[in-house]
Structure formats: structure tokens, C-alpha cells
Amino acid sequence: MSFGLSMGVLASGLLALAGLLFLLQRLRVRYQPRRVVTTLFWKEALEEARARVFVRRFRHLLAYLLVLVIASLLWLGFGDPTWTEDDDRDWIVLVDGSATMAVGSRMDDALDQLREQVGGLPRDRRRVLLCQGRVRPVLLPGEHGDILEHRLQGVSPEACPSSVERTLRRLIKAREPGRPLSVLICGGVGIREQTLDLLPADVSVFRLGTDPGAAAPGNRGITSLGVTPASSRTWDHVDVLVETRGENNPVALTLDGRPLPVAATVQLQKHGDRNRLLVRDVPARGGIIEATLEGGDPLPLDDRARLRLPERANIRVLLGSGLDPAVGLALQADPGIRIVTGNPDVVVHREGDSESTTTPTLTWVDPASQAEAILLVHEEETSSRDVLLQSFDQLGLEDVDTSELAAQTGRVVSLGARPGPRRNIRAWKTLLSSDYNFVGSRSFPLFVAAAVRWLSGTEGFPAFVAAGEVVRHTSGYSPEIIRDRSGAELRPARAGQVAGEGGHALEASLLDPGTTAPESVPALAAAPSTALPTGFDPLTLIGLAAMLLLLVEWVLYRTGRVP
Amino acid sequence: MPESTTLTKRELFDPEFLESLTRLHVLARRVARSGRPAEQRSQDMGSGVEFRDFRPYSAGDDFRAIDWTVYRRLRRVFLRLYEELEDLPVYLLVDRSRSLFEEEPPRIRAGLRCALALAAISLQQHDSVGLFPFGADLEMAIRPHAGKSRLGRFAETLAGLEPASTTDFAKTLRTFGSMRLRAGLCVIISDFFDPKGIDEVVASLKSIRHRVLLVRLWRQADAAPELGGDFQLVDCETGATEDVSATAAIVDAYKKSYARFDARITGYARKTGAGLLMLDTDQEVLPQLAGLFEHGSYVV
Numbered sequence A: 001m002s003f004g005l006s007m008g009v010l011a012s013g014l015l016a017l018a019g020l021l022f023l024l025q026r027l028r029v030r031y032q033p034r035r036v037v038t039t040l041f042w043k044e045a046l047e048e049a050r051a052r053v054f055v056r057r058f059r060h061l062l063a064y065l066l067v068l069v070i071a072s073l074l075w076l077g078f079g080d081p082t083w084t085e086d087d088d089r090d091w092i093v094l095v096d097g098s099a100t101m102a103v104g105s106r107m108d109d110a111l112d113q114l115r116e117q118v119g120g121l122p123r124d125r126r127r128v129l130l131c132q133g134r135v136r137p138v139l140l141p142g143e144h145g146d147i148l149e150h151r152l153q154g155v156s157p158e159a160c161p162s163s164v165e166r167t168l169r170r171l172i173k174a175r176e177p178g179r180p181l182s183v184l185i186c187g188g189v190g191i192r193e194q195t196l197d198l199l200p201a202d203v204s205v206f207r208l209g210t211d212p213g214a215a216a217p218g219n220r221g222i223t224s225l226g227v228t229p230a231s232s233r234t235w236d237h238v239d240v241l242v243e244t245r246g247e248n249n250p251v252a253l254t255l256d257g258r259p260l261p262v263a264a265t266v267q268l269q270k271h272g273d274r275n276r277l278l279v280r281d282v283p284a285r286g287g288i289i290e291a292t293l294e295g296g297d298p299l300p301l302d303d304r305a306r307l308r309l310p311e312r313a314n315i316r317v318l319l320g321s322g323l324d325p326a327v328g329l330a331l332q333a334d335p336g337i338r339i340v341t342g343n344p345d346v347v348v349h350r351e352g353d354s355e356s357t358t359t360p361t362l363t364w365v366d367p368a369s370q371a372e373a374i375l376l377v378h379e380e381e382t383s384s385r386d387v388l389l390q391s392f393d394q395l396g397l398e399d400v401d402t403s404e405l406a407a408q409t410g411r412v413v414s415l416g417a418r419p420g421p422r423r424n425i426r427a428w429k430t431l432l433s434s435d436y437n438f439v440g441s442r443s444f445p446l447f448v449a450a451a452v453r454w455l456s457g458t459e460g461f462p463a464f465v466a467a468g469e470v471v472r473h474t475s476g477y478s479p480e481i482i483r484d485r486s487g488a489e490l491r492p493a494r495a496g497q498v499a500g501e502g503g504h505a506l507e508a509s510l511l512d513p514g515t516t517a518p519e520s521v522p523a524l525a526a527a528p529s530t531a532l533p534t535g536f537d538p539l540t541l542i543g544l545a546a547m548l549l550l551l552v553e554w555v556l557y558r559t560g561r562v563p
Numbered sequence B: 001m002p003e004s005t006t007l008t009k010r011e012l013f014d015p016e017f018l019e020s021l022t023r024l025h026v027l028a029r030r031v032a033r034s035g036r037p038a039e040q041r042s043q044d045m046g047s048g049v050e051f052r053d054f055r056p057y058s059a060g061d062d063f064r065a066i067d068w069t070v071y072r073r074l075r076r077v078f079l080r081l082y083e084e085l086e087d088l089p090v091y092l093l094v095d096r097s098r099s100l101f102e103e104e105p106p107r108i109r110a111g112l113r114c115a116l117a118l119a120a121i122s123l124q125q126h127d128s129v130g131l132f133p134f135g136a137d138l139e140m141a142i143r144p145h146a147g148k149s150r151l152g153r154f155a156e157t158l159a160g161l162e163p164a165s166t167t168d169f170a171k172t173l174r175t176f177g178s179m180r181l182r183a184g185l186c187v188i189i190s191d192f193f194d195p196k197g198i199d200e201v202v203a204s205l206k207s208i209r210h211r212v213l214l215v216r217l218w219r220q221a222d223a224a225p226e227l228g229g230d231f232q233l234v235d236c237e238t239g240a241t242e243d244v245s246a247t248a249a250i251v252d253a254y255k256k257s258y259a260r261f262d263a264r265i266t267g268y269a270r271k272t273g274a275g276l277l278m279l280d281t282d283q284e285v286l287p288q289l290a291g292l293f294e295h296g297s298y299v300v
Helices: A007-026 A040-050 A061-078 A106-118 A145-152 A164-174 A193-197 A325-333 A384-394 A402-409 A443-456 A538-558 B015-019 B068-074 B107-124 B148-159 B169-178 B198-205 B248-272 B285-292
Strands: A032-036 A081-085 A090-096 A126-131 A135-139 A181-186 A203-207 A221-229 A237-245 A251-255 A265-267 A274-283 A288-293 A304-308 A315-319 A337-340 A346-350 A361-365 A374-378 A415-419 A424-428 A496-499 A505-508 A534-536 B025-027 B037-056 B078-086 B090-095 B129-134 B142-145 B185-190 B211-218 B229-235 B241-246 B275-280 B297-299
Touching: A007 A061, A040 B241, A040 B248, A061 A538, A081 A538, A090 A106, A090 A164, A106 A126, A106 A145, A106 A181, A126 A164, A135 A145, A164 A181, A164 A193, A221 A274, A221 A288, A221 A304, A237 A251, A237 A288, A251 A274, A315 A325, A315 A443, A325 A337, A325 A443, A346 A443, A361 A443, A374 A384, A384 A415, A424 A443, B015 B107, B068 B078, B090 B107, B090 B169, B107 B129, B107 B148, B107 B185, B107 B211, B107 B275, B107 B285, B129 B148, B129 B169, B142 B148, B169 B198, B198 B248, B211 B248, B241 B248, B248 B275, B275 B285
Parallel strands: A032 B229, A090 A126, A090 A181, A181 A203, A315 A337, A315 A346, A346 A361, A361 A424, A374 A415, B025 B297, B090 B129, B090 B185, B185 B211, B211 B275
Antiparallel strands: A081 A534, A126 A135, A221 A237, A237 A274, A251 A288, A265 A274, A288 A304, A304 A505, A374 A424, A496 A505, B037 B078, B129 B142, B229 B241
């Protein structure tokens, strides 16, 4: 038997009751004065009654014990006891609150089944987790079942992929070894066989209540909404890709609430029930593009997707004099770069030219002035090691023929990084020499473009922002993974607005094929009645016992056996 | 003590009440010698009308009592003896302890009515009646004398009785015994609640040399008290307190104690031939008193 109160509180209460009742027994009665013609008979009666005491010192032991038992029963009843018969296993109920549950009355049915079954689970060993964008406990071990009702108020399916299976894996990993565990899945999601195969022998997974199934027949949904740099090479435009699943799915597209011109869209080849739509040259000015499936279907949460487009302005570059023309040609060929004569974002020049103290600079230096072939000067707060690791790929340095360079210069070619007041790149001017093939290689324009973008701090943009998935940059000019304000990986819990590092607002969408068109997985077995603990309400028995004892006390009182 | 606890002389001296007593008589089988002429048969031989015996003449006897018929027949002189009718001394011992003045209505009211009724009955048949109120001790309020006219004084004295502190039967009856009064009828009107207990009361009663009539003033609540809860009971006479939790067991023990008390008084009356009138103080006195007088007479 378990109680809502802790055993310490329960035992303390019982002791306090025993003490209190003992004191009450010992307390002098406050007698009400009454004048009578004689006390003769009362005196004799009292003498006679005293001849019947139970023990010498404690007059009313039976009365004390009786009232102690009654009070203890009531106290135990107050402790909210539950009685279950099972092995000492833990019980965890995973309630699916993902978008899948928005089909029909799945959520309400699942919650009804939960309410119905949770009372039978041992209170001190049961836990109910609501699996939505975030997994949160709605009933912890020891908590009263009524709290569950309170916490489930207002719960509705979220536009997020199901996290039940992920939570199940985590639970299995984190569980106490050797302690049996039963997991009851409440909702329509299935568990893949490979996950079930991972279950230890003393862990069982059952379905709680009826299985509504994960699929929603006739459902259509948007499974992808992403952006890429415009194939037209227009720097400040992007192409938008929309993928839908299901039949007869016309998509309405708007940018900042205004419909996009139909002429801009290209219908890509259809694969099965997948339809892809490409929208070319959408201005990348930070607007929100929204795709909406027209017409209704059983699951409305996947019928709409939103994405904030990147802001892609040209980078203003000031070219110094005397530079190798190849540098200027590479810069002019870059659609994202505009050569200016003043107020630049980035300066590209030779060593010895007047150098700005505030503008990031790509400086071609004499190899004698620095040991490293390329030296990255980065912000103080960034680790040099991280900068090196990221920049090696981002700057396209893997394509540089360093062995040839080393042979010509007779020096060790290396990449270095150190912190400084602002970003700078210092590269040997030897790299531009005609004796060396770097300028003529395909890596050179990429290096120049990447160097300018790294120096300007122009961040990449996420190709897509899907609920439940880590948000990543597509371009290599910034850290690949976008982090949230706390520094953790940005993983939107649900569709809606999220803020990345630096407060940049993003729009996340469901975009989950597993929700829109779930794979067929074997349905979980329903929990057999023998697997569920048989619980009954001992409060009723305690109440009956207390009433019976009160009746006994009344009879004893009436017959004069207790005072 | 509230004024209403006792009765005024006017209330006591109710003509209707007294009129209804005229058909009641107290008859003694034989009263003691040396009484005053009255209506009770006495042990004295005298000038009554009821022949009782013969006895031989002796010098100095009244010649008028010689039975000449016997003399002619036997030639011996015998006197005819006639039963002398004398009075029956009635001693009214009225309890005026505090307990009789408690409760509502106080028992003293019934006690006073009863005392006056018995006084009236005895006085109207020329018996001498004395009044002896008692509490912790006994006093002679009205010396035993006959005379119907004395009834008013009885009423006045009874109405003026003040409550005494407590009851002490042993001392009361010792004092009464020391008065060496002519043997008569000793009427004790009391609730018999003596703090020393009923055994002490009965022992004292046994010392009375008179015929005894006990008038016990009681009420239903004495036998079955309607008391529930925790009380500090204060004895109105002694001021003694008893802390009582009136449980069913205690009330049962009370009832048993009271039953023993009741049995002791009844047993005394049965063994000694004393009269016992249970006077319910919540009921009318006269009908209860009339019950004592079988066919209008109470034979002592």
C-alpha cells in the first residue's frame, strides 16, 4: 500500500495523534457545576464505577485504544492510500501530444483513456509524461491523480513531430538498471521495430487503451519548405522549394501576406504522392513566405508552413591599389560583392597600404612578415581552434596545393589564427604569384568570396526550419549550427516563431513526413489485464472500518463500557 | 432562597384543603396511659362507655363501679372496668434541611401540606400534636397539645420555617428521644437524604420508642436523573462536590445506589411495622395522603 503523504509525515502524524489522544485522555474534564439535593447516590455510583477500572493508572485504556485506532484510520485515509499488486516495477505513461493527435478526437480519447487507467497504477511508481515539442511530466511519482486533471487542462496537440519514440529511447537509457519498467503509450503513434528490439528483457511497452492508428486517411500536408541561393546567381534573391504529400494539393504561396506571382513557380517532377514546387528568385529581404494547402483534410496542422527568408544585401568592398588583377576580377565576378570607393564593409589591399583600424581587411603580405601562409585574426571571444577548424572548410583551403607552395617558398605552409580587435585575414602575396597555380585554380574565387564574407560577418541562412530538428546554416561562412540564446543547439520545439543566437527571429514549421504520411509500423500490443496492476481504493475500506469502530464505540458507550 | 420556595400561611391554611381532611382519622389501637381524655382507646381503665373487664374491689374504689349483679350471684364484690378514651400524641418531625428547599417545586411545600394535614386530622379528633422541625438538630416548635384552635398556629409556624443547613438524623432522633415524651405517633416528614448515609438513618430510626410513620418526600427524578455529560455536582447541604461524567455506567450505578436506599427504608418500615407514605412532591398531596387512610382511617 502506498500513500500520498510520505511515510515520515504519515508516521509522525500517527505518533502525534497517539500523543494527542493520550493527552486528551489525561486532561481533566471541565465539569459544569450543578447544585443537587444530595450527592449521596452519585458518590456511591462513582465508587462503584471506580471498582471497574481497567488498569490502575490509566483508567480508560479500551476507550483510548479504540479512539486511537479510529483516529489512526482516519489519518491513514487522509494520507490518501492506494493499494496495488504488482512486482516492484516502475510505470511510465507516454502521452503523445504531437500533431498526429490533432486528427479527429484522438487527443480527447487518449486523455480519457489516461484518466481511466492511471488510477490503477501504483502512485509512488507511476509517472506520466506528455510528449510534445517539449517532454514534460504531468504526473510525478507520489502525486495525487487529481493533479493530472488540473495539468491536462488546455492541453491540445502541438504542431510538432511525435517525440514518443525518442523519449522511450531516452527513458530506457536513463532507467535504473535491474529495476523493471513498463511503458504505456497513450496515443496513435507506433514504435518502430528497431526501437522495440532495443528493449531489455525487464522493460515492456504496451499501448494504453485503443489504438487509433497513426495514419490519417486522405491527409495532405507540407513536408518541406526551404530556400537556396537563387540559381540565377542573383545574390539578393533565393529560390524557394515546397514539397507536399498527398493528392490534389494546390499550394497557395504568399510573401509577407501578398501572393507570389504564379509565373515564378515551377512544378518539379512528381514522385509518387510527393509534389515539389520551386519558386525562383524570391527577394531575400527577410520577409516571411507562407505556403498553405488549399482545401480541408483530417490533419490541419501540416497544411501550412512558414519560413523567414534571409536578408542578403551586397558586400561593399574597397580594393587597394597595386593588387593582382585576379583579385579584382574574382571580386567583380561575385554577385554578392559590390566594388566601392568609399564606406566599405571590407578592404582588400596589399601590406603597406594605409590600413583602417575599424574595417575588416584582407591583406596580402610579404611571406617574410609572418610565419603562417594564412593568418586569421578573429574576435577575442572566439576560440582560435574553432576558427581554424571551421575556416578550413569554409574558406576552401582544402583545394590549395600547399606542397607546391612549400616547394617554391621553401617554407612550411600553415594556417594560423589569433584573436584581435577585429577580423582580419593576412595571406602571403606569394599565393597570387603566377608561379603558383592558386590564382588560376577554381579555389581562388571561392577563397576570395569566402574570405570577404567571413570578414564582413555575413551569416549564412538556414535552408529550412523544421520543428524538432536542429537548425543549420546552409552556407559555410558562419558556424554550421545555429544556437539559441542559451548557447544550446537551436531545435524548435513546435511550429511558430523561434529566436536564434543574437535574437534573430525565425519561423519554424511542422514539415514532418512522419506526421503527414507516417510509415506503417506494427501496432503496439494493448496492455493485457494481467500486465496492469490491480489497484483498489483502500480509502473505502478504511472509511468502513472507521465507521464500524465508531459503531462499536457507540455500543460500548451506551452499555457503559467506555466513558 | 427564593421566597416562593415555601408556602405562606394563607396558602397552607386553605379551607377547602382542610375541609377535605375531616373524613380522615388516625386511629390508635391503644394509646399509652396517662393521656388526656380524647377519642383513642387507651390502656387506662376509666369512665368510658366501652366495658372492658372486671376486677376485685379494693378499698377506695368508686362504689358506682361495683357490679351488683355479680355480687348477687357470687357474693363477691367486683368492679366493672370501662375503657378510658384518651388522646394519641402525634409528634410531627418536619425536615427543614436545605435539600427540601431546592429544586422546583421544592419538596418542603409538599412536606408542609402533609404536616398541616396530619396536624389537622389529629387535632380535630382531640389528639395532642407537637411540631418538631429538624435539620442538623431538632427543636420543639410547638409543644404537644390538643385543641382544634391550635391549627392556625401550626400553619403559621410551618409557613415560617427557615431552611437549616444539613440533615443529621442521628442527632435529631437522639434529641427527640431525650425529650421522653409520652408514647405516641412519631411522624417523620423528610427526604431522608442524610449525608451520613441511609444506614445511619435506619439505625437512628430504630431508636425511636414511638409508633413511626415515615413520610418520604420524593420525586421521579430521584430514581432516574436526567443527567448527561460532565458535571461538578454540588451538594446543597454540605457543599461537597463530586465530579461526575454521567455515562450510562455511572447512571446505572446511581440507580442501583438509589434502589438500595429505597430498599433500606422500605425494609425498615416492613420489619418494624412502621407506616410509610411515599409522597411524590410533584403531585397533589391530598390524594396521596388519602391513600394512607384506608376507609378513611389510618390505624396506628
